[in-house]
Amino acid sequence: MSPDRTVQVLFSAPDVFYDSFLPVLTAALQEAKLPTVIRREMDPAEVDYLVFAPNDLITDFSGFVRARAALSIWAGVDRVLQNPTLTLPLARMVDPGQREGMVEYVVAHVLRHHVGMDRYILSSSGWNQVAPRLARQRRVAVLGLGELGGACAQALSALNFDVHGWSRRPKALDGVTCHHGPEGLETVLAGTEIAVCLLPTTPQTENLLNAETLARLALGGVVINPGRGAVIDDAALIAALDDGHLGHATLDTFRIEPLPEDHPFRAHPKITVSPHVASLVRAETAGRVIAENICRGEAGLPFLHLVSRQDGY
Secondary structure (H helix, E strand, O other), rough: OOOOEEEEEEEOOOHHHHHHHHHHHHHHHOOOOOEEEEEEEOOHHOEEEEEEEOOOOOOOOOOOOOOOOOEEOOOOOOHOOOOOOOOEEEOOOOOOHHHHHHHHHHHHHHHHHHHHOHHHHHHOOOOOOOOOHHHHHOEEEEEOOHHHHHHHHHHHHHOEEEEEEEEEOOOEEEOOOEEEEEHHHHHHHHOOOOEEOOOOOOOOOOOOHHHHHHOOOOOOOEEOOOHHHHHHHHHHHHHHOOOEEEEEEEOOOOOOOOOHHHOOHOOOOOOOEOOOOOOOOOOHHHHHHHHHHHHHHOOOOOOOOOOOOOOOO
């Protein structure tokens, strides 16, 4: 590290993030004995590290001439990757709090649909006792086996679900039957009853769940998407729900956010909408990841969770 100088950090994000991150960042950097100044506004030419949530406050990154890295407090960076002026190293957020939150969201909704809880939640009449199938008899597919997807797949496997996973490249996870590539996608979707989508938005994944691929799911299948909205063809999803091939869709991410009040998803009886809460950033854990990356930059070590511009994540 360089204790003989004060590190200049620009924090560019909405007030709610600044207010929650500042005490955690400050404490972590003090523990590391790294003199640091954290401000909301700063001359770009004086910034050593840019900590940000993708926003419209900074649209031109070319002025950050001495910055060593841009450190995102969000996991998704597809929006900012489209900016040609952002050429410095970019790290996305990967932290235990987000991972735990995503696992809890995914497991909750998989179990909800597996057990069939909606029949009781939405109606208290009747006395129709139906024994749900056991988890080991239910095939679940997790599309995307990165940090979040892999954790969700293994959590579902621990509950005895028949878990199949898909990724662009070969992967191996204990308890998960892994597939990859175009042929692997066909295999993993065929007959799947609950599909969980945790893919990033890239040119290769946009509209990956379309009329053709959704048709491969089992009759009455369920789609859960806490990943990225653009991975699903909205019109194809609604059509598959309306014609009865799919039974339900639980959606947490959308092409336009906040989701407009008049969007067809909101009124559809077979769609559950949640407001992008599956894995909200938690300052108590994410702040320490940011602090660690700043310390690594000062020590000349590789940054954690660097984004590949070629892959888009």
